[in-house]
Amino acid sequence: MTGRSARVVVAGLGSDYRRDDGAGPLIAARAVAEAGNGRNIGPVSDPLDLLGAWDGADLAIVVDAVRSGVAPGTLRVLELTAGGSGEPVERSGATSTHGIGLAGVLRLARAVGQAPARVVVVGVEGEDFGRGLGLSPAVNATVPAAVHRVVELISEVRPCA
Amino acid sequence: MSHGSGSPRTIGVEGLSRVEGGGSLRVAVHDGTVTDVALEIFEPPRFFEALLVGRHFTEAPDITARICGICPVAYQMSACAAMEDACGVTVDDRVASLRRLLYCGEWIESHALHIYLLHAPDFLGCADAVELAEQDRGAVERGLGLKRTGNRVMETVGGRAVHPVNVRVGGFYRAPDPDAVAALADPLRRARDAALDTVEWVSRFEIPDLPGDYRFVALRDPGHYPVERGRPCSSDGLDASPAEFEELVVEEHVARSTALHARLAGRDPYLTGPLARYALNSDMLPPLAADAAAAAGLGPVCFNPFQSIVVRSVELVFACDEALALVEAYAPPDPPAVDFPPRRGVGIGVTEAPRGLLLQRYEIDEEGTIIRARIVPPTSQNQLTIEADLRRVVQDGLDLGDDELQWRCEQSVRNHDPCISCAAHFLDISVVSA
Numbered sequence: 001m002t003g004r005s006a007r008v009v010v011a012g013l014g015s016d017y018r019r020d021d022g023a024g025p026l027i028a029a030r031a032v033a034e035a036g037n038g039r040n041i042g043p044v045s046d047p048l049d050l051l052g053a054w055d056g057a058d059l060a061i062v063v064d065a066v067r068s069g070v071a072p073g074t075l076r077v078l079e080l081t082a083g084g085s086g087e088p089v090e091r092s093g094a095t096s097t098h099g100i101g102l103a104g105v106l107r108l109a110r111a112v113g114q115a116p117a118r119v120v121v122v123g124v125e126g127e128d129f130g131r132g133l134g135l136s137p138a139v140n141a142t143v144p145a146a147v148h149r150v151v152e153l154i155s156e157v158r159p160c161a
Numbered sequence: 162m163s164h165g166s167g168s169p170r171t172i173g174v175e176g177l178s179r180v181e182g183g184g185s186l187r188v189a190v191h192d193g194t195v196t197d198v199a200l201e202i203f204e205p206p207r208f209f210e211a212l213l214v215g216r217h218f219t220e221a222p223d224i225t226a227r228i229c230g231i232c233p234v235a236y237q238m239s240a241c242a243a244m245e246d247a248c249g250v251t252v253d254d255r256v257a258s259l260r261r262l263l264y265c266g267e268w269i270e271s272h273a274l275h276i277y278l279l280h281a282p283d284f285l286g287c288a289d290a291v292e293l294a295e296q297d298r299g300a301v302e303r304g305l306g307l308k309r310t311g312n313r314v315m316e317t318v319g320g321r322a323v324h325p326v327n328v329r330v331g332g333f334y335r336a337p338d339p340d341a342v343a344a345l346a347d348p349l350r351r352a353r354d355a356a357l358d359t360v361e362w363v364s365r366f367e368i369p370d371l372p373g374d375y376r377f378v379a380l381r382d383p384g385h386y387p388v389e390r391g392r393p394c395s396s397d398g399l400d401a402s403p404a405e406f407e408e409l410v411v412e413e414h415v416a417r418s419t420a421l422h423a424r425l426a427g428r429d430p431y432l433t434g435p436l437a438r439y440a441l442n443s444d445m446l447p448p449l450a451a452d453a454a455a456a457a458g459l460g461p462v463c464f465n466p467f468q469s470i471v472v473r474s475v476e477l478v479f480a481c482d483e484a485l486a487l488v489e490a491y492a493p494p495d496p497p498a499v500d501f502p503p504r505r506g507v508g509i510g511v512t513e514a515p516r517g518l519l520l521q522r523y524e525i526d527e528e529g530t531i532i533r534a535r536i537v538p539p540t541s542q543n544q545l546t547i548e549a550d551l552r553r554v555v556q557d558g559l560d561l562g563d564d565e566l567q568w569r570c571e572q573s574v575r576n577h578d579p580c581i582s583c584a585a586h587f588l589d590i591s592v593v594s595a
Contacts, residue, residue, distance in 0.1 A: 015227060016227075017208075017209075017212070017227055042323075043323070043324065044323060045227075045229075045323065045324075046231060046323075048274060048278065049312075049322065049323050051305055051308065051309075052305065052308060052309040052312055052322075053312075053322070100278065100289065100290065104289065104290075104291060107291045108278070108290050108291045108294055108301070111291055111294035111295055111298065111301070112294050112298055112301055112302050112305060114305070131208045131212075
């Protein structure tokens, strides 16, 4: 791996037609442009689309609007692997007609040896997931900080010596 | 965070999980007979129909592509076809071929995803694709390889794999570089071999035998297996123009569901998708796919919905084979698109999404502003048939335990690969006995 550039991919999950759900793609695009490094593989509307796109990455950053009950606009950073080799934090019961959640996709990628070395989720607490365009004020106010955090994560990864 | 529908998930201290967006199935049983089956499905296109009004006709492909992350090309192709129909424009053969290649990429990606990651686990007693990967890593790797090849076709032709950005009304913004297209040939050859292995693999599954009495509706495109164009036809004799078909499709609101239920006026429910396409077009399959179908034991028509995974696999062979032929014959369209002014009118676009027929109708004014939009997705057309299937499955399985019956019901719904907003367990079954 001497001299190989570390591969960083950034994926914004969500739809900008669902108000705050559009935060992920927006933040991902801005962060990659600002960092001048990493590859934006979004917008991603289905976590399954990460398969193939993130294969072999040293770091995959997934930016997503979330709802966990805290104040809208709250920024959360979640490591989806424990020390790079642990199980994802959640085992999603993955029977559905049409998709698999992010944790399930990561488990699947790891089962076939195609997972990124490290997966970090940058979540922004959303407020309005209704149909329509535009972020809510609280989420919009958090966008610069979220972009900054993603840029920091990208910058932490140096080319392999 | 959405998955097609944009339904939110929750992050708790333990992590991510899907908590909303599930469907529900309510079954009423009276004296050992199923008297009512109600499947609730969330369906997003209605919002998009309103959103499209007031937008320019050239925006429709990009806006409708966002309805679904799995089949954005289908939405783009039907939108383009509708707008070109409204303006009386026909694209040249090279543009048409490039569209078909892009669409084949989506079929490969979507069918591989459904067969390997969503449906096969049902037949093999696995809770999900991860469990399948632990049991048969090679199979899942094969499926992911196929999906990757489909994505690569979409990236090369469409600019990116999800929500392609190179599609426009009249053609493409840029014709793909011939070398880039030629580079798809080897991956497609490998994918075609993998697709043949897929047919052989699924044909060995233990498949329930619960045939349905279906009214199939699919496009027919003389000389071709239908993908991006054709006339809507049915197994009971309908042969209509897209405009005639659009007038026949009547959608009803049903109180229990956010999805509309489609029927052909005055007639029974109908089924679109792989089973319907195959039933009406098996004679149009190229030899490789036709031979694979015969080797898998399929006749010219298949009425058993649980064999849809076999039919879908045959279509996977077709899509790889067809894409390879298109790659080998590729000549860049020049210009890549036809420019034309809008005119007041109505246009209909009907194409074959991986999971079934997708219809769009637009009314535009002389400035090209969309006055009215109608989008009829495959799932809305199939929902009544899916319910009829469930009725049969539940009736046949009343002796099964709750878990086993739920398993069989979910498998039954997945037979038709519907676009349903997903939950960890998408069906909450309640059996009301009287």
